[in-house]
Amino acid sequence: MRGASGSILASCGGTFPEPGRGVAYPFVESPNKTPTSGREIDVVVVHTMEIAERPDAAAICARWFATPASQVSAHFCVDAARVIQCVREKDVAWHARGGNAASVGVELAGFARQTAKEWDDSYSTAVLNRASAVVADVCGRRRIPVRWLSPDDLVAGRRGITGHAEVSKAYRKSDHWDPGPGFPVQSFLDRVRRAQAAEA
Numbered sequence: 001m002r003g004a005s006g007s008i009l010a011s012c013g014g015t016f017p018e019p020g021r022g023v024a025y026p027f028v029e030s031p032n033k034t035p036t037s038g039r040e041i042d043v044v045v046v047h048t049m050e051i052a053e054r055p056d057a058a059a060i061c062a063r064w065f066a067t068p069a070s071q072v073s074a075h076f077c078v079d080a081a082r083v084i085q086c087v088r089e090k091d092v093a094w095h096a097r098g099g100n101a102a103s104v105g106v107e108l109a110g111f112a113r114q115t116a117k118e119w120d121d122s123y124s125t126a127v128l129n130r131a132s133a134v135v136a137d138v139c140g141r142r143r144i145p146v147r148w149l150s151p152d153d154l155v156a157g158r159r160g161i162t163g164h165a166e167v168s169k170a171y172r173k174s175d176h177w178d179p180g181p182g183f184p185v186q187s188f189l190d191r192v193r194r195a196q197a198a199e200a
Protein backbone atom coordinates (compact mmCIF):
# COMPACT_ATOMS: atom_id res chain seq x y z
CA MET A 1 0.00 0.00 0.00
CA ARG A 2 1.79 3.06 -1.26
CA GLY A 3 0.92 6.70 -0.95
CA ALA A 4 -0.08 6.42 2.66
CA SER A 5 0.25 10.04 3.65
CA GLY A 6 -2.39 12.74 3.60
CA SER A 7 -5.94 12.70 4.81
CA ILE A 8 -8.49 10.73 2.87
CA LEU A 9 -11.12 12.05 5.22
CA ALA A 10 -10.90 15.30 3.28
CA SER A 11 -12.76 13.49 0.50
CA CYS A 12 -15.03 11.66 2.88
CA GLY A 13 -18.53 11.15 1.58
CA GLY A 14 -20.11 12.14 4.86
CA THR A 15 -21.65 9.98 7.52
CA PHE A 16 -24.15 7.23 7.00
CA PRO A 17 -26.35 6.34 9.94
CA GLU A 18 -27.08 2.62 10.11
CA PRO A 19 -30.57 1.66 11.23
CA GLY A 20 -31.02 1.05 14.91
CA ARG A 21 -29.43 3.39 17.34
CA GLY A 22 -28.23 5.78 14.70
CA VAL A 23 -24.56 4.94 14.79
CA ALA A 24 -22.60 6.94 12.28
CA TYR A 25 -18.95 6.68 11.35
CA PRO A 26 -16.96 8.64 8.83
CA PHE A 27 -17.81 7.00 5.52
CA VAL A 28 -15.18 6.49 2.81
CA GLU A 29 -17.07 4.56 0.19
CA SER A 30 -15.53 1.55 -1.51
CA PRO A 31 -16.60 0.67 -5.05
CA ASN A 32 -15.62 -2.94 -4.32
CA LYS A 33 -18.94 -4.32 -3.16
CA THR A 34 -22.09 -6.08 -4.29
CA PRO A 35 -25.11 -3.84 -3.63
CA THR A 36 -28.28 -5.38 -2.26
CA SER A 37 -31.62 -3.87 -1.31
CA GLY A 38 -31.27 -5.46 2.14
CA ARG A 39 -29.92 -8.76 3.44
CA GLU A 40 -29.75 -11.10 6.39
CA ILE A 41 -26.49 -10.79 8.32
CA ASP A 42 -25.45 -13.87 10.29
CA VAL A 43 -21.73 -13.51 10.87
CA VAL A 44 -19.19 -10.83 11.80
CA VAL A 45 -15.75 -11.63 10.36
CA VAL A 46 -12.67 -10.19 12.11
CA HIS A 47 -9.56 -9.42 10.06
CA THR A 48 -6.17 -7.81 10.53
CA MET A 49 -5.25 -5.12 7.99
CA GLU A 50 -1.59 -6.17 7.81
CA ILE A 51 -0.84 -2.50 8.36
CA ALA A 52 1.51 -1.34 11.09
CA GLU A 53 0.31 0.15 14.35
CA ARG A 54 0.21 3.78 13.25
CA PRO A 55 -2.27 6.58 13.91
CA ASP A 56 -3.70 6.59 10.38
CA ALA A 57 -3.99 2.83 9.80
CA ALA A 58 -7.77 2.90 9.31
CA ALA A 59 -7.46 5.75 6.79
CA ILE A 60 -4.77 3.87 4.86
CA CYS A 61 -6.92 0.75 4.79
CA ALA A 62 -10.01 2.70 3.72
CA ARG A 63 -8.07 4.34 0.92
CA TRP A 64 -6.95 0.92 -0.32
CA PHE A 65 -10.57 -0.25 -0.27
CA ALA A 66 -11.59 2.91 -2.15
CA THR A 67 -9.20 1.95 -4.95
CA PRO A 68 -11.12 0.03 -7.64
CA ALA A 69 -8.03 -1.97 -8.57
CA SER A 70 -7.71 -3.46 -5.10
CA GLN A 71 -10.92 -5.46 -5.61
CA VAL A 72 -11.27 -5.78 -1.84
CA SER A 73 -13.23 -4.04 0.88
CA ALA A 74 -14.70 -4.46 4.34
CA HIS A 75 -17.50 -2.68 6.14
CA PHE A 76 -15.38 -1.19 8.93
CA CYS A 77 -11.70 -0.27 9.38
CA VAL A 78 -10.62 0.17 12.99
CA ASP A 79 -7.37 1.55 14.41
CA ALA A 80 -6.50 2.79 17.89
CA ALA A 81 -8.06 6.20 17.28
CA ARG A 82 -11.00 5.78 14.92
CA VAL A 83 -13.47 3.75 12.95
CA ILE A 84 -14.04 4.34 9.24
CA GLN A 85 -16.93 2.70 7.42
CA CYS A 86 -16.36 1.77 3.76
CA VAL A 87 -19.40 -0.30 2.79
CA ARG A 88 -22.99 -0.01 4.00
CA GLU A 89 -24.10 -3.02 6.00
CA LYS A 90 -26.84 -3.83 3.50
CA ASP A 91 -24.23 -4.23 0.78
CA VAL A 92 -21.86 -7.19 0.47
CA ALA A 93 -18.21 -6.28 1.04
CA TRP A 94 -15.44 -8.31 -0.56
CA HIS A 95 -13.43 -9.37 2.49
CA ALA A 96 -13.62 -13.13 3.00
CA ARG A 97 -14.05 -15.18 -0.14
CA GLY A 98 -16.81 -17.74 0.25
CA GLY A 99 -18.25 -16.05 3.31
CA ASN A 100 -19.18 -12.58 2.13
CA ALA A 101 -22.89 -12.89 1.34
CA ALA A 102 -24.23 -12.97 4.90
CA SER A 103 -21.39 -11.31 6.78
CA VAL A 104 -20.03 -7.99 7.96
CA GLY A 105 -16.25 -7.56 7.72
CA VAL A 106 -14.26 -5.66 10.35
CA GLU A 107 -10.59 -4.86 9.72
CA LEU A 108 -8.33 -4.30 12.74
CA ALA A 109 -5.02 -2.45 12.53
CA GLY A 110 -2.21 -4.92 13.09
CA PHE A 111 -0.86 -8.18 11.75
CA ALA A 112 -1.95 -11.81 11.80
CA ARG A 113 1.56 -12.67 13.00
CA GLN A 114 1.10 -10.74 16.27
CA THR A 115 1.68 -12.72 19.43
CA ALA A 116 -0.74 -12.68 22.34
CA LYS A 117 1.70 -10.33 24.07
CA GLU A 118 1.69 -7.95 21.10
CA TRP A 119 -2.11 -7.95 21.10
CA ASP A 120 -1.82 -6.77 24.70
CA ASP A 121 0.18 -3.59 24.02
CA SER A 122 -1.47 -0.21 24.40
CA TYR A 123 -2.15 0.33 20.69
CA SER A 124 -3.74 -3.09 20.20
CA THR A 125 -5.72 -2.73 23.42
CA ALA A 126 -7.23 0.46 22.00
CA VAL A 127 -7.96 -1.31 18.69
CA LEU A 128 -9.64 -4.21 20.48
CA ASN A 129 -11.76 -1.88 22.58
CA ARG A 130 -12.84 0.20 19.60
CA ALA A 131 -13.52 -2.86 17.41
CA SER A 132 -15.46 -4.62 20.15
CA ALA A 133 -17.80 -1.63 20.38
CA VAL A 134 -18.42 -1.81 16.61
CA VAL A 135 -19.02 -5.57 16.77
CA ALA A 136 -21.25 -5.22 19.84
CA ASP A 137 -23.38 -2.71 17.97
CA VAL A 138 -23.72 -4.87 14.84
CA CYS A 139 -24.49 -7.99 16.88
CA GLY A 140 -26.99 -6.11 19.01
CA ARG A 141 -28.89 -4.67 16.06
CA ARG A 142 -28.80 -7.92 14.11
CA ARG A 143 -29.46 -10.22 17.10
CA ILE A 144 -26.24 -12.10 16.38
CA PRO A 145 -25.04 -14.24 19.32
CA VAL A 146 -21.71 -13.21 20.84
CA ARG A 147 -19.80 -16.47 20.35
CA TRP A 148 -16.82 -17.52 18.24
CA LEU A 149 -17.70 -19.77 15.31
CA SER A 150 -15.48 -22.62 14.15
CA PRO A 151 -15.23 -23.54 10.45
CA ASP A 152 -17.74 -26.35 11.13
CA ASP A 153 -20.11 -23.86 12.75
CA LEU A 154 -19.91 -21.68 9.64
CA VAL A 155 -20.63 -24.60 7.32
CA ALA A 156 -23.58 -25.52 9.56
CA GLY A 157 -24.97 -22.01 9.12
CA ARG A 158 -24.62 -20.94 12.76
CA ARG A 159 -24.64 -17.24 13.58
CA GLY A 160 -21.89 -15.45 15.50
CA ILE A 161 -18.43 -13.92 15.27
CA THR A 162 -15.44 -15.50 13.57
CA GLY A 163 -12.10 -14.82 11.90
CA HIS A 164 -11.03 -14.74 8.28
CA ALA A 165 -8.99 -17.89 9.00
CA GLU A 166 -12.14 -19.80 9.94
CA VAL A 167 -13.91 -18.61 6.76
CA SER A 168 -10.91 -19.75 4.72
CA LYS A 169 -11.01 -23.20 6.33
CA ALA A 170 -14.78 -23.49 6.00
CA TYR A 171 -15.06 -22.65 2.31
CA ARG A 172 -11.52 -23.32 1.01
CA LYS A 173 -11.56 -20.32 -1.31
CA SER A 174 -8.76 -18.39 0.40
CA ASP A 175 -5.58 -19.05 2.33
CA HIS A 176 -5.84 -15.96 4.53
CA TRP A 177 -5.22 -16.81 8.18
CA ASP A 178 -5.91 -13.51 9.92
CA PRO A 179 -6.49 -12.35 12.61
CA GLY A 180 -3.97 -15.07 13.52
CA PRO A 181 -3.40 -17.64 16.26
CA GLY A 182 -2.30 -14.94 18.73
CA PHE A 183 -5.60 -13.07 18.45
CA PRO A 184 -7.20 -12.95 21.92
CA VAL A 185 -10.56 -14.49 21.02
CA GLN A 186 -11.97 -14.89 24.53
CA SER A 187 -10.92 -11.48 25.71
CA PHE A 188 -12.35 -9.95 22.53
CA LEU A 189 -15.70 -11.71 23.10
CA ASP A 190 -15.64 -10.51 26.71
CA ARG A 191 -15.09 -6.95 25.49
CA VAL A 192 -18.03 -7.28 23.09
CA ARG A 193 -20.26 -8.53 25.91
CA ARG A 194 -19.13 -5.70 28.19
CA ALA A 195 -19.85 -3.17 25.46
CA GLN A 196 -23.34 -4.59 25.03
CA ALA A 197 -23.93 -4.56 28.78
CA ALA A 198 -22.78 -0.96 29.00
CA GLU A 199 -25.10 -0.04 26.14
CA ALA A 200 -28.02 -1.83 27.78
Ligand SMILES: [Zn+2]
Binds near residue numbers: 046048095164176178
Ligand atom coordinates in the same frame (compact mmCIF):
# COMPACT_ATOMS: atom_id res chain seq x y z
ZN1 LIG B 1 -8.71 -10.99 6.20
